[in-house]
Amino acid sequence: MRGALTLTIAGLFGCGCGSATIGDPPNVAPDGSAAAPDGGAIDAPVTPPPDARACVGGDRRVTDPQSGHCLVFFSTAVTWNQARSACGAAGGDLMVATTAAENALLAPLDVDPVATPDVWMGGTDVAVEGTFVWVTAEAMTYTNWRTGEPNNGGTNGGPENCMVLEADNDGTWDDRACGNTYPFFCEIP
Ligand SMILES: [Ca+2]
Ligand SMILES: [Ca+2]
Ligand SMILES: [Ca+2]
Numbered sequence: 001m002r003g004a005l006t007l008t009i010a011g012l013f014g015c016g017c018g019s020a021t022i023g024d025p026p027n028v029a030p031d032g033s034a035a036a037p038d039g040g041a042i043d044a045p046v047t048p049p050p051d052a053r054a055c056v057g058g059d060r061r062v063t064d065p066q067s068g069h070c071l072v073f074f075s076t077a078v079t080w081n082q083a084r085s086a087c088g089a090a091g092g093d094l095m096v097a098t099t100a101a102e103n104a105l106l107a108p109l110d111v112d113p114v115a116t117p118d119v120w121m122g123g124t125d126v127a128v129e130g131t132f133v134w135v136t137a138e139a140m141t142y143t144n145w146r147t148g149e150p151n152n153g154g155t156n157g158g159p160e161n162c163m164v165l166e167a168d169n170d171g172t173w174d175d176r177a178c179g180n181t182y183p184f185f186c187e188i189p
Pocket of ligand 2: 159
């Protein structure tokens with residue numbers, strides 16, 4: 001009877017053999033990072049969105065972190081209409097800066113702001129003199145005109161119906177004669 005009692009007690013309390021709830025090593029991956037409970041990878045593979053594409057072309061470019069649009073500087077001096085055609089061929093249009101943050105991305109793209117201080121933008125008042133609009137029809141609520149601009153030529157004569165960004169003057173805007181030739185910015189969605 002004594003032997004049977006001992007077995008019963010052992011069965012009630014268990015011996016703890018093989019149990020490891022205390023003092024278990026933490027679940028750590030070989031590189032020291034915490035591993036998922038099932039031992040699988042924590043980070044799922046990152047799949048780029050279907051419309052993601054490389055920001056390429058021109059002389060210098062940047063991806064706008066807000067819109068994801070590709071902003072490109074082309075150093076070739078052309079008329080405003082020629083610039084717009086070139087941007088269209090690149091899959092976009094002339095640059096439309098609707099926020100100060102977006103506008104601030106542009107001047108640094110000008111490879112040589114001393115040699116080429118003025119760069120075409122996508123603003124024009126060719127339809128209604130004095131009323132500048134964006135080529136994309138986005139609302140022109142943010143503006144960054146240089147003091148005294150737009151002046152439609154002022155005492156120098158006009159008309160001036162096409163917008164440039166002054167890369168040598170804090171990215172301010174000025175209206176210039178559309179037939180002048182300047183480098184240009186494109187915005188490619
Ligand atoms: Ca824009
Ligand atoms: Ca004008
Ligand atoms: Ca002007």
